[in-house]
Amino acid sequence: MFYAADWLDKILPGDCRDILPTLPEASVDLIVTSPPYADQRQHTYGGVRPDDYVDWFLPIAAELKRVLKPEGSFVLNIKERVVDGERHTYVLELIVALRKQGWLWTEEYIWHKRNSYPGKWPNRFRDAWERCLHFTKQKNFAMYQDAVRVPMGDWSQSRLRNLSDTDKRRDNSRVQSGFGKKIENWVGRELAYPDNVLHMATECANRNHSAAFPIELPSWFIKLFTQPNDIVLDPFIGSGTTAEAAIQLGRHYVGIELDAGYIQVAAERINAVTVQPQLLVVQEESELYDIVGVGELDTPKLG
Amino acid sequence: MFYAADWLDKILPGDCRDILPTLPEASVDLIVTSPPYADQRQHTYGGVRPDDYVDWFLPIAAELKRVLKPEGSFVLNIKERVVDGERHTYVLELIVALRKQGWLWTEEYIWHKRNSYPGKWPNRFRDAWERCLHFTKQKNFAMYQDAVRVPMGDWSQSRLRNLSDTDKRRDNSRVQSGFGKKIENWVGRELAYPDNVLHMATECANRNHSAAFPIELPSWFIKLFTQPNDIVLDPFIGSGTTAEAAIQLGRHYVGIELDAGYIQVAAERINAVTVQPQLLVVQEESELYDIVGVGELDTPKLG
DNA sequence: GTTCCGCATGAATCGATAG
DNA sequence: ACTATCGATTCATGCGGAA
Numbered sequence: 313m314f315y316a317a318d319w320l321d322k323i324l325p326g327d328c329r330d331i332l333p334t335l336p337e338a339s340v341d342l343i344v345t346s347p348p349y350a351d352q353r354q355h356t357y358g359g360v361r362p363d364d365y366v367d368w369f370l371p372i373a374a375e376l377k378r379v380l381k382p383e384g385s386f387v388l389n390i391k392e393r394v395v396d397g398e399r400h401t402y403v404l405e406l407i408v409a410l411r412k413q414g415w416l417w418t419e420e421y422i423w424h425k426r427n428s429y430p431g432k433w434p435n436r437f438r439d440a441w442e443r444c445l446h447f448t449k450q451k452n453f454a455m456y457q458d459a460v461r462v463p464m465g466d467w468s469q470s471r472l473r474n475l476s477d478t479d480k481r482r483d484n485s486r487v488q489s490g491f492g493k494k495i496e497n498w499v500g501r502e503l504a505y506p507d508n509v510l511h512m513a514t515e516c517a518n519r520n521h522s523a524a525f526p527i528e529l530p531s532w533f534i535k536l537f538t539q540p541n542d543i544v545l546d547p548f549i550g551s552g553t554t555a556e557a558a559i560q561l562g563r564h565y566v567g568i569e570l571d572a573g574y575i576q577v578a579a580e581r582i583n584a585v586t587v588q589p590q591l592l593v594v595q596e597e598s599e600l601y602d603i604v605g606v607g608e609l610d611t612p613k614l615g
Numbered sequence: 616m617f618y619a620a621d622w623l624d625k626i627l628p629g630d631c632r633d634i635l636p637t638l639p640e641a642s643v644d645l646i647v648t649s650p651p652y653a654d655q656r657q658h659t660y661g662g663v664r665p666d667d668y669v670d671w672f673l674p675i676a677a678e679l680k681r682v683l684k685p686e687g688s689f690v691l692n693i694k695e696r697v698v699d700g701e702r703h704t705y706v707l708e709l710i711v712a713l714r715k716q717g718w719l720w721t722e723e724y725i726w727h728k729r730n731s732y733p734g735k736w737p738n739r740f741r742d743a744w745e746r747c748l749h750f751t752k753q754k755n756f757a758m759y760q761d762a763v764r765v766p767m768g769d770w771s772q773s774r775l776r777n778l779s780d781t782d783k784r785r786d787n788s789r790v791q792s793g794f795g796k797k798i799e800n801w802v803g804r805e806l807a808y809p810d811n812v813l814h815m816a817t818e819c820a821n822r823n824h825s826a827a828f829p830i831e832l833p834s835w836f837i838k839l840f841t842q843p844n845d846i847v848l849d850p851f852i853g854s855g856t857t858a859e860a861a862i863q864l865g866r867h868y869v870g871i872e873l874d875a876g877y878i879q880v881a882a883e884r885i886n887a888v889t890v891q892p893q894l895l896v897v898q899e900e901s902e903l904y905d906i907v908g909v910g911e912l913d914t915p916k917l918g
Numbered sequence: 919g920t921t922c923c924g925c926a927t928g929a930a931t932c933g934a935t936a937g
Numbered sequence: 938a939c940t941a942t943c944g945a946t947t948c949a950t951g952c953g954g955a956a
Contacts, residue, residue, distance in 0.1 A: 396754075397719065397721065397754040398714075398719050398720050398721060399720050399721070399722060399723060401710065401711055401714065401720065404707040404710055404711060405711070407704065407707060408704055408707060408708070411701075411704065416700065416701050417701050417702050417704065418700065418701060418702070418738060418739065419702060419738075419739050420702060422725055422727070422744050424725070424727065424812050428810050432760075432808060434758065434760075435721065435722075435754070435756065435758060436721070436722050436811070437760070437808055437809055437810050437811050438808070438810040438811070439810070439811055440810035440811055440812045441725050441811065441812050451700045451738070452738075453738065455737060455738060457735075457737075457740070505735060505740055505741070506740055507731050507740050507741040507742070507743035508739070508740050508741065508742055508743055508744065509725075509727050509743045509744050
């Protein structure tokens with residue numbers, strides 16, 4: 313095995329085309345990234361043109377495939393831009409090309425941006441969604457669905473009324489004791505598995521970082537596709553959102569970033585998170601009873 | 616010009632591959648359709664296999680292009696199925712092929728199905744979205760954005776997340792009463808343009824017909840891309856949902872359907888709608904205050 | 919008349935079984 | 938090996954009957 317300290321829990325500065333080859337093969341459990349879209353980030357990646365996008369991304373994807381564990385997942389957040397009045401087809405072509413490269417196009421999740429960018433055009437409405445393409449290396453991959461269950465619809469509330477108060481209280485205390493047998497049953501009445509449409513607001517440019525996606529997005533996929541202590545890679549980590557999400561959830565991270573300004577911002581964010589390890593453990597346990605984000609029901613706790 | 620009675624406001628029985636060539640060219644303002652998905656509807660179209668889907672659809676699309684007016688729109692509701700653990704790429708290939716045929720891939724709307732088909736699998740969640748691909752023949756096409764504006768504010772925003780049963784029941788009663796008490800809340804409230812994500816529940820078979828899409832879906836696109844008295848074509852009209860939507864909104868329709876059973880169902884639905892013209896006007900006015908479908912703000916009423 | 923509960927039903931998908 | 942069929946899983950919705 314590789315010695316962890318060399319590349320783990322760091323933001324590696326440089327172009328991921330140079331950095332990725334230095335990482336050991338089959339070492340990463342999950343890749344979540346939002347690469348620079350076509351014509352974006354001209355100062356760093358030179359503003360890849362739509363027509364060149366597939367050719368630019370394919371060698372990077374080949375390295376990602378080498379670095380990813382066999383049972384790992386690759387989540388690519390991307391959306392094609394409008395070129396000359398049309399949606400450009402480079403993302404569609406990229407999917408086909410990645411399959412030719414050996415990736416399995418397992419699923420396409422939709423990120424519905426509740427507060428999308430404002431604006432008005434004569435021929436289209438505001439773009440309120442982006443693709444989260446899920447690729448894997450093999451049909452059997454790691455997926456921890458229980459970690460992202462959500463509250464059920466209203467109808468379950470009336471159904472829950474069937475349970476007597478004592479029943480509910482009994483189950484409750486049993487849950488809090490930590491070893492109740494019926495945790496799954498009780499929880500199962502309130503929680504349902506989500507679907508492949510994610511409703512998340514875009515992150516406001518509140519602090520000194522402007523992230524490509526809200527932290528809930530990498531958090532959701534990290535909970536879904538990894539366990540604590542697993543390794544999450546983001547080859548275009550920008551202001552460090554993926555790293556912050558990984559740390560919060562007790563996972564290791566590897567970030568790669570070319571822009572020095574972003575690296576600085578990310579370092580500050582990461583420092584602010586890591587200094588509170590005890591709080592993090594409490595958060596994870598409390599998630600058991602938090603109706604909004606139940607997680608780690610069937611995964612070992614952090615030591 | 617063609618004499619209208621020959622083909623207008625009818626459901627033409629037969630295979631659209633045979634019927635479409637009999638329609639005059641550049642005569643239709645909007646095409647909305649949900650063709651049989653791959654491996655579906657084996658009894659009529661023989662269950663087109665995913666690998667053959669593009670070849671099957673392309674000649675139909677060529678006829679659709681001939682029939683559509685230059686400034687018209689073509690909305691294709693479709694979703695690729697899972698084949699061997701992966702999303703099949705035939706829809707992506709179809710988009711590319713349609714562009715080669717001369718169509719412009721202007722936009723991709725997402726239909727978010729709040730009540731998606733249940734089920735649990737180890738490698739994916741329930742599929743809760745479908746594509747509504749918007750193709751046009753030229754960059755300048757007809758679009759009436761004001762017709763689909765929705766009320767602004769916290770109410771409509773919370774609606775985006777989850778529409779509970781009680782909320783919906785309240786909506787219904789408000790509409791049915793015609794001019795309920797809470798109308799004051801909406802009058803004077805500003806209207807906002809929607810985005811490219813549509814939240815609609817699938818139609819249940821509990822209603823007397825089972826349709827591919829809920830009537831709100833064709834209604835929305837008919838309001839967006841046509842004016843009253845325009846012509847709407849659906850070459851796979853099934854149980855007649857598109858026809859009912861067109862009639863309700865004062866548009867002409869042309870439907871094509873191969874299955875005799877569907878034709879019968881569609882005929883009954885259409886009869887039930889057309890005999891109540893006065894009611895329709897009332898519905899249209901009440902839509903002003905209906906959170907679900909605001910329409911006809913700047914278009915002439917039926918008369 | 920309301921409100922509530924029970925129940926059937928989907929453009930699904932996987933894995934096992936059978937030809 | 939490759940295809941066809943079947944059972945199991947799961948939840949929002951609307952309808953009908955009951956309180």
